[in-house]
Amino acid sequence: MNNKAGSFLWNFRQLSALVLTSRRTVRLDPLRFCRSKIVNPNWNPRNLFNDLDNGMQSSVRYLFQDALLFKSGEYDFQMKDISTVPTVTVDRLFCPRRLSFDSKHSLVADGTSDDELKKINFHHDISSEDLLTKETKPIPFNSRKLSQECNSLSDVLDIFSKAPTFPSSNYFSVMWTIAKRMSDDQVRFEKQLMFNHPAFSKLCEQMMREAKILHCDHLLFSLHAMVKLGIPQNTLLIQTLLRIVQERMNECDERCLSVLSAILEALEPCKNVDILRAGLRLLVDQQVWKIERIFTLQTMMKCVGKDAPIALKKKLEMKALRELDRFSVLNSQRMFAVLAAMNHRSTVLLNECSKMVIGNIHGCPFKILISIMQSCKDLRYYNIDLFEGIADYVTTTFELWKLKQVLFLLILFENFGFRPIELMDLFMKKVVDEYKFLNIKSIVPILHIYSSLNHFQKCQNKEFLDVMASALVGCLHEISSERLLNAVFSFCLMNHFPLAPVNQLLQKDIISELLTSGDKERNAHKLHILNTCLELDDTPYHKFIDIALPQRPSAPLYPHTKVEEVLSSLLGGEEYFAKDVQLPHNYHIDFEIRMDTNRSQLFPFSDTNVISSSDIQRVAVLCVPRSAYCLNSTHPRGFLAMKMRHLNVMGFHVILVNNWEIEKLELEVAVTFLKTKIYSTEAIRTADVNVQGTY
Known part of the structure; x- marks a missing residue:
């Protein structure tokens, strides 16, 4: 016992010597972990959803630059009467992290000497015996068991209010686990109950007090759960945790960096997010060759963003090419969206992933197909084999798809100028057979696709155009002028002129509206083409646009x-x-x-x-x-x-x-x-x- 007391006193003197070397005030954490603090004797935890409009400012630490900078912003922290202290480096032997801690207790800070440290009870007084018991025998917390026992987010908060345990981050993780099992409508309802629950603010306050001493993975997983639960990004809770993560980025291993990447991907740009993203880029640049998991690599690639340095993008591309042999089907499917998020077109990488996607296309979910096509559009990547493989797969499994899904896929194909003949024939036949699904939101895109790609089928073309014209006539009472123009323009390209839509479009008030609102130049161009078709094509109309249209600019001349x-x-x-x-x-x-x-x-x-x-x-x-x-x-x-x-x-x-x-x-x-x-x-x-x- 004497040996333990002597060791404690020796450690305490060493720590005091370090503290006294600075003329500024240091606040010690309950676990004796000496860390730079922002000390404000008048600060108390307030409503965490305060908009912080009363001149609040934040202290943001750039750990990777070894500097402490203060910046103003809408969601910053208060700086009045705040004193800052430099980080004191203490050997890990003096600052063990794995000790238990009751988050209800803290140490006073300003103006307190080493011999006068006093404990403050935030809630109620407890005996030293109770404190010793809690520190040495923490209450076990089984997250999996709790997530199985609770059926709602409020149930978790009820359990927390009865017997809070350390760490409080587990409660947020459990709530996010439960929320993932719910439907979207149920999640919205449960979130509202969560925000209104009396224990929610207490849980957030406890989370902020414990954040400094949590393990890095616990901190990041809980922050990820908070973001996914919909806690507003501009709250004091989220911004405080983001700042703490900045201070502890060097503690992140590969798993933590993956979680941090997912967090940054879900957040909107702000000062703290931008700082974290910049820090993540530096860490990724240093550790890229040490990354082992493909999923982690792709998450980091997606997070570094479009404005990352080209050298970093190239380095990540080379790392991905080295790991191609280890790519799973899911990795190959995901790589398209990853490269699109980086705005980096790696043709070699995309070609190899395309082969993997084509070879394992059957069973690919619709969401993945749309993501691949959208990413190809963003990257301006045209792979005819990939497009034909997707089109053939949807054609052979056509009856399994909803018409809205096929339509959305055809819209993406049209963006590439790709004409999947068999799929468009099938869709045309389905439209004729099941025309009741047509509405104003589907008529105009369908007409645009078939007119743009100039697709027709001799045996069914007239029947298809008649069905589309009939469906358009049924929507004339609710269609906007611009949509009506787009629909009639598509009919003109296909040399078809339905009577009622054209007559409604040729009204003077509609023409005037099109020439004075919206995309006026585009509207005028389409009206010129409509007038040309009415004059040159074999139509039953003898009436033309009698309003003077703006003069069309002459087409640019290219030397041949x-x-x-x-x-x-x-x-x-x-x-x-x-x-x-x-x-x-x-x-x-x-x-x-x-x-x-x-x-x-x-x-x-x-x-x-x-x-x-x-x-x-x-x-x-x-x-x-x-x-x-x-x-x-x-x-x-x-x-x-x-x-x-x-x-x-x-x-x-x-x-x-x-x-x-x-x-x-x-x-x-x-x-x-x-x-x-x-x-x-x-x-x-x-x-x-x-x-x-x-x-």
């Missing part, structure tokens, strides 16, 4: 030097073609050639007599970018298909030249290629015979 050179070599000179021809209705063609109706003889533009002849065939050569086609095909998308239709009405024979193909060809090969497109088959065959006969 390679095609011009090929045409000059093929046709025998520039007098046989015209370039950059502007047509009525704001249509533009890159090159125009004039030939006879058999497309075997050329006419120069200088011959005015031929121009007035009725047997002339005008040929329009359009240089088309890859985006004008559906992905990985030569199927024209909606606007190009409409332009070709209108050029035919205006008397042109349309020839499409793919820019990316013609640029790769040598001049002689390109001349042969265009010759087969411009001249008719009979003319080419005759020319070949004549050439052979000359030898």
